Amino acid sequence: MPETAAALRTVAHNVRAARVRSGLSLDELSRRAQVSKGALVALEKAQGNPNLATLVRLADTLGVSVSALMQGPPEGRVRVVAAGDVAPLWAGERGGEARLMLTTSGPAPVEVWRWRLEPGEEYPSHPHQAGVVETVSVTAGRMVLVVDGTEHTVEAGQTATFDGDAPHAYRGSGTGTCDLIMTVHLPPNPAPAT
Numbered sequence: 001m002p003e004t005a006a007a008l009r010t011v012a013h014n015v016r017a018a019r020v021r022s023g024l025s026l027d028e029l030s031r032r033a034q035v036s037k038g039a040l041v042a043l044e045k046a047q048g049n050p051n052l053a054t055l056v057r058l059a060d061t062l063g064v065s066v067s068a069l070m071q072g073p074p075e076g077r078v079r080v081v082a083a084g085d086v087a088p089l090w091a092g093e094r095g096g097e098a099r100l101m102l103t104t105s106g107p108a109p110v111e112v113w114r115w116r117l118e119p120g121e122e123y124p125s126h127p128h129q130a131g132v133v134e135t136v137s138v139t140a141g142r143m144v145l146v147v148d149g150t151e152h153t154v155e156a157g158q159t160a161t162f163d164g165d166a167p168h169a170y171r172g173s174g175t176g177t178c179d180l181i182m183t184v185h186l187p188p189n190p191a192p193a194t
Contacts, residue, residue: 134185
């Protein structure tokens, strides 16, 4: 698993660099992101296995995108990414998964995700920093988008958008697999959370 070790080293380097840029100690980042100090120490030593929720909390607290924590330096003007080349960041109990395909560069980056949800499978998300906007476009099947406790059915061919600073969840619905493309629009030059 050399790819996994290399990916973990990249995350370790990027988390430490973002923490130092933000002027945060391990204790302060731990408190703000609600991640144990032990987990942060292990992560910065390229040990452990951080889950998607941990990476989202760290990214939000540090004012960066999740992919900024995961990706190495850009390789050129055009980047083409195949879904099979990207490891899932979340795997559901019934076979669903979420893959962060890429993040655009610039002052207001956009993350592009590919999700697959099986019927009844749900991923709850913590609220993101203020200014984050999510968009989900269902390409096959049906899902229920729950934002701040209210359920919204989104079917194949439909797109929904919402402010990501409220509690939200994605749930597979109906009888078949739900495939969707999600974009997470980050605010320009996000500041670290306080």
